[in-house]
Amino acid sequence: MADATFWQEAQVIFGNRISKKRTDCETHGQSETWFPLTPPEAVVFPETTEEVAALTKICAAHRVPLVGWGAGTSLEGHALAVAGGIVVDFSRMNRVLEVRAEDRLVRVQPGITREALNADLRATGLFFPVDPGANASLGGMAATRASGTTTVRYGSMRDNVAGLSVVLADGRVIRTGSGAAKSASGYDLTALMLGSEGTLGLITELTLRLHGQPEAVSSAVCAFERFEAAVETVQHVIQLGIEVARIEFVDEEIARIFNKMNGTALPETPHLMIEFHGSDAGVAEASERFGEVVAEMGGADFQWATTTEERNRLWKMRHGAYSACIASRPGCMGLVTDVCVPISRLAEAVAQARALIAAAGLTGPILGHVGDGNFHAILLLDRENPAELATAKTVAHDLAAMALAMGGTITGEHGIGLGKRAMMAEEHGQAWAVMGAIKAALDPLNILNPGKLVPQDGEMP
Template sequence: MTLASLQVPVERNTDGIEAVLPQLKEQFGTRYQSSHSMREQHGHTTTWLPNQLPDAVIFAHSTEEVSAIVKLCAAHRVPIIPFGTGSSLEGHVNAPGGGISIDLSQMNQVVAVHQEDLDCVVQAGVTRKQLNEFIRDTGLFFPIDPGADASLGGMAATRASGTNAVRYGTMKDMVLGLTVVMPDGTIVKTGGRAKKSSAGYDLTRLMVGSEGTLGIITELTLRLFGVPEAVSAAICHYPDVESACNTVISAIQCGIPVARIELLDTLQVKAVNGYSKLSLKEAPTLLVEFHGSEEGVKEQVELFGSISEEFGGGDFEWATRPEDRSKLWAARHDAYWAGLSLRPGARGLSTDVCVPISKLAECVTATQEDIEACGFTAPIVGHVGDGNFHVLVLADDQNPEEIASVEAFIERLNYRAIDMGGTCTGEHGVGQGKMKYLAYEHGAGVDVMGSIKRALDPFNIMNPGKIVAIEP
């Protein structure tokens, strides 16, 4: 098996592409870019799949501009690939049939903040850090934190999650409404600012997680939360990964409202120490954080501590000052880059799965045994409070035998998670890399997905070759 074999071929419409390029160049001037370096950047990011370049990149400034681009491309049946910050991991922004990459990063205005209603309206290019900086004086914050400073439009498109998901949920729980440009260029508004609605099909949820295959998200209405009165973070080390996972399982089953609970295996701790200049004990480690009132946080800490002690957890190392917590979580967010340092020159093949919390210890332990049997360098890190963990396999992508071995390992991992009642991806999304597992996970549901895709995008121009493979 080769990496390229994971990519679904999409027929190139050369005549259509050649027809739209001069028109777009004339209309957008310097915001139309076609240099090789710009196209390469937009066709390939942190993914390990082979690069597939678009024919041009356009930096859009408004929903109306996106609509105009889509209408022109639809008329000539030219593929369109939405682009946010390029932090996706499964080939979401590759252009298998060429076409136009629409970069939404300059659509970065916070349109409105409704402090009294705990919601806001933003353009798709606003990043999570930008939004939290904008609202920091309101006493509110946006909790979804996937690590990368991703765009909120991209986070909705991939149904992103992150370190706070165990307490606050994922992007599907945060999005109240969307503005979406459909495959024919029509501008549609879904949902609204009301906290609930029974009016018609839930088009918002259909678009959240659709990865640009059904439309382009240009504006979002999002839920916000009050900044907690007290925040306390801690580090605790365990004799083995199973003990750490069992601590997580018991804490969740006891209903402790942990805000964040992250697992780093021994190899990942070693990588973080070297990369982020820390001196953590090199052992399976949990990073936990509690939000609430002073008394509430104190109670949560005491209860979690007693559970941790039952499973051999060592003494907690506390980080209550904001600067100490920021350093701790910055190190966690740098885990991907830290992992790469374990084998200089190797490529990182990052994958994630998610299982029911009761199956977490079993799945992580079996995965570690598989890694050891294969002889891989592959640290594990995870948002284990919701059963989600990530494996970063470091491999020589110029060695076909090694890549084939890694592919077989990733396949076993995905099927293992699905067989345990889980999913092939908790937050990375499907893109190109996870398409082959959808039929095993969803069965005939994949046919339903294909029917929706064909109904909304009959010419298959919206991010083709991702999630489901259809013929136009």
């Protein structure tokens, strides 16, 4: 608990930008999924890196925990203040600081969202491609090493962050990376911070890599009678090297929910949702080759989204799948799985996932960014039924164990947070202890997002 001296020192810096109001604390104690309300002691709204550094020094002196907060769209409870303390809301640090179009780089503050950034970049002919669906903040996306629907072509945050400014646990500010295309200079501290989920430092600035807006874009949706055929189609497309910008799978239950919630008339069978980027000739060639694979696998004719408005509606529907699933069962909450497997094991993994969910008697529509082997089961649960939540947690664990047995990972994009920390030892073994040693070296007082990601006392030898 913070003492009176702490509050006095923080008040000097932030004035009315530090809030203990119940509404603010509860807003910053919520999760989008099944985690219980966990309000912090207070919420702070910094506007500069210097303010974040000053706050961190005060917190270190008084041993008050600090948790970063972006747009609050994470699904694994990353930003919940489980040890109390202060939530640092970066929403006021939301500016584009510099566009270097000739280098295809942009420097931004962490609170800007990906949609706001791309709106700002529109006139440059460039865009930032990482699209997790939610209008997440760029700082949060970096902290969780996010990816999404476009990863199959453009990569994840790991591939699109060139450098960072980070406030460490003692208040020091470091810069990582550079504007160069590559570097062999020392430890890759940018990569270390990406995916650290706020346990090693607070990101206060990002330098991002940009891409040219494609000359031609073509989107379509294609139905299959069997999910095996849809997933195997994805495997063949990737193995043949056909360039797709997005290739998403939704099962028959998701198709039914889309029809109910969006007024569409999709066949209530598994679907692939596809998008191609490139030149007119390149998009036409990729579309033709893709169509040949679909025909061989027994897929139905494409429904093409031929205008920008139609494409936007298609992907808005896909990005809204989670909220549509929740709305389809009033009063429910979600537990979302996030396994990722080698593409050669994808069809087998989806089949096993469906069998596990059915055997448990749960409702769990499946969708995912299957072009990179990542898929999700949205387990829909009765909020008033703790036994159902316990069953869902068992299914989630079994799915993660399945992914590890196939040479995959327990999380393709959502990160660890609170929900998956118990499985870190199974995936990483002694490497998890090394992560704990890095945490202890950079944050010996354990004030940065404590209780997350790394081993706690006694968890590993």
